[in-house]
Amino acid sequence: MSDQFIAAFQSFARSEGIRTPDLGQPMALLAEALGRVSRLDPVERPNVPVVENHLTDSLEMAEGPVGDLLRSVLPDVGWAQPYPEHVGEPDMDALRAGYGYALIVGSLENSCRGDASPLYTSEEILAGAVLHGPRVAYPSHVHRATEVYWVASGTADWQKGDSWSRHGPGAAILHDTGVRHATVTGDEPTLLLFAWVTDPHSIPVIVRL
Numbered sequence: 686m687s688d689q690f691i692a693a694f695q696s697f698a699r700s701e702g703i704r705t706p707d708l709g710q711p712m713a714l715l716a717e718a719l720g721r722v723s724r725l726d727p728v729e730r731p732n733v734p735v736v737e738n739h740l741t742d743s744l745e746m747a748e749g750p751v752g753d754l755l756r757s758v759l760p761d762v763g764w765a766q767p768y769p770e771h772v773g774e775p776d777m778d779a780l781r782a783g784y785g786y787a788l789i790v791g792s793l794e795n796s797c798r799g800d801a802s803p804l805y806t807s808e809e810i811l812a813g814a815v816l817h818g819p820r821v822a823y824p825s826h827v828h829r830a831t832e833v834y835w836v837a838s839g840t841a842d843w844q845k846g847d848s849w850s851r852h853g854p855g856a857a858i859l860h861d862t863g864v865r866h867a868t869v870t871g872d873e874p875t876l877l878l879f880a881w882v883t884d885p886h887s888i889p890v891i892v893r894l
């Protein structure tokens with residue numbers, strides 16, 4: 686489809702596949718699937734507390750092409766809190782209170798799960814934004830989807846498998862199918878772009894050892 690944002694996202698995906706060799710295959714999948722999305726009619730745009738508190742500053746600080754992509758699309762999105770099925774569990778309540786995500790590309794089926802409606806439909810990929818508030822832990826989890834996160838602003842600690850590393854603006858973080866991962870923010874919020882380039886209907890499972 687011809688759409689300024691989608692064209693920019695495709696161009697970004699292709700350049701990321703060249704910049705980072707590990708992303709070659711995932712970015713080829715992403716760029717191809719973006720060529721087959723359909724724009725949806727605008728609907729209501731729900732908000733969540735972390736977005737009201739931190740999005741303006743996070744977007745202002747957002748760096749590089751990821752920042753440009755997010756600034757162009759986020760005014761149109763709606764936000765949601767994840768994991769409604771875990772309400773009442775203390776660590777997940779803390780996550781939900783300090784975390785928001787927006788679907789940019791997704792299936793209408795996702796909306797039935799409690800997500801805000803995406804801007805574009807696809808049955809092949811899922812892509813969106815995450816605003817992760819300060820001092821919030823997203824516990825270890827796994828899913829079938831191959832996932833890529835890009836950091837637009839903020840520095841956080843990231844778990845992949847058994848190792849932890851710190852990533853800030855400009856980082857691209859790949860989680861292959863089934864790899865356990867987690868994110869813990871410090872004193873600043875973290876604004877992210879993410880894409881699931883396989884298995885977009887897979888369900889994340891929290892891992893508690």
Ligand SMILES: [Fe+2]
Nearest residue numbers: 828832860866
């Ligand atoms: Fe994930």
